[in-house]
Amino acid sequence: GESVGLHLPTLSVQEGDNSIINCAYSNSASDYFIWYKQESGKGPQFIIDIRSNMDKRQGQRVTVLLNKTVKHLSLQIAATQPGDSAVYFCAESENSNSGYALNFGKGTSLLVTP
Amino acid sequence: NAGVTQTPKFQVLKTGQSMTLQCAQDMNHEYMSWYRQDPGMGLRLIHYSVGAGITDQGEVPNGYNVSRSTTEDFPLRLLSAAPSQTSVYFCASSYFPSESSYNEQFFGPGTRLTVL
Numbered sequence: 001g002e003s004v005g006l007h008l009p010t011l012s013v014q015e016g017d018n019s020i021i022n023c024a025y026s027n028s029a030s031d032y033f034i035w036y037k038q039e040s041g042k043g044p045q046f047i048i049d050i051r052s053n054m055d056k057r058q059g060q061r062v063t064v065l066l067n068k069t070v071k072h073l074s075l076q077i078a079a080t081q082p083g084d085s086a087v088y089f090c091a092e093s094e095n096s097n098s099g100y101a102l103n104f105g106k107g108t109s110l111l112v113t114p
Numbered sequence: 115n116a117g118v119t120q121t122p123k124f125q126v127l128k129t130g131q132s133m134t135l136q137c138a139q140d141m142n143h144e145y146m147s148w149y150r151q152d153p154g155m156g157l158r159l160i161h162y163s164v165g166a167g168i169t170d171q172g173e174v175p176n177g178y179n180v181s182r183s184t185t186e187d188f189p190l191r192l193l194s195a196a197p198s199q200t201s202v203y204f205c206a207s208s209y210f211p212s213e214s215s216y217n218e219q220f221f222g223p224g225t226r227l228t229v230l
Contacts, residue, residue: 034219043118043204043221044157089156102219103173104149104156 012111019077021108023090026071030092034102035064035075037086044089047075077110085112115140120205120222127195127229135190135225137205143220145208146188147172148180150201151224157204163188195229202226 013019025033031052036044048059050066050073057064063076073090087107121136139146147162149172159172163182177199179191188207192199208219 041224043206043223045221046218049218091156102147102157102159104158106154106156 009106010109010111012113013080015080015082015112015114017080019075019080019084019110019112021075021077021088021090021110023073023075023105024071025073025090025092027092027094027103028071029094030071032093033064033066033073034091034093035062035073036089036091036104037084038089038107039086047088080110080112082112082114085110117141118205118207118220118222120203120225122225123223124226125228127192127227129196129229131195132191132193133195135192135203135205135227137188137190137222138186139188139205139207139220140186141207141209141220142185143207144185144210145219146182147206148178148188148190149204149206150174150199151204152201160190160203192227195227197229200227200229 034049035047037047038044048062048064050057050064055066061078065074077084087109089104089107091102091104093102118139127133144165148160149157150160151157158174160174160178161169161172161180163169166182166185169180169182182188203225205222206219
């Protein structure tokens with residue numbers, strides 16, 4: 001199948017700085033994208049999602065940007081906190097209304113230093 | 115609400131043994147799914163269900179069976195365990211996606227399975 005990948009396997013940021021985690025996808029039919037956060041020993045936690053008819057969506061301290069032209073997705077975390085340290089996964093699906101054929105990337109580890 | 119619960123948390127099997135991983139949700143979600151996560155990897159979809167009585171295969175279904183007799187429960191069965199099935203298994207559930215709402219998927223805490 002087509003792949004979902006991340007540009008950087010690890011990212012280290014200082015507390016208070018903004019973080020940007022990138023994700024590339026190759027399936028041009030992808031129309032639904034999700035970011036998850038996974039802390040050690042826990043299940044993934046939903047952060048934010050975006051559909052292909054949008055290019056930006058904001059949540060609490062997080063923003064997802066979608067560039068369909070270059071098949072690129074990013075997650076921006078404002079004022080990064082130590083509690084943000086985790087592995088972040090992007091996932092994509094071809095049809096957001098068909099349920100679960102989510103294709104996950106390998107993950108980026110975010111480390112927040114004081 | 116308990117959310118998504120999974121049992122057991124840990125399990126060790128011998129090659130050839132069978133077992134069932136349990137998953138339950140109390141949020142009346144239509145969608146449920148099973149993923150496996152291997153070290154350094156993202157999650158890979160094993161099977162999913164869009165409602166009671168309906169299941170479908172994901173990316174890596176071989177060696178696993180599922181059924182969905184009720185909305186709440188979605189057990190995953192390993193028919194004859196193999197070392198390649200050593201992994202962490204996650205169950206997830208969600209409402210039917212809509213244009214106006216977040217399609218938040220809730221994951222259980224996972225089952226760590228080792229096959230010797």
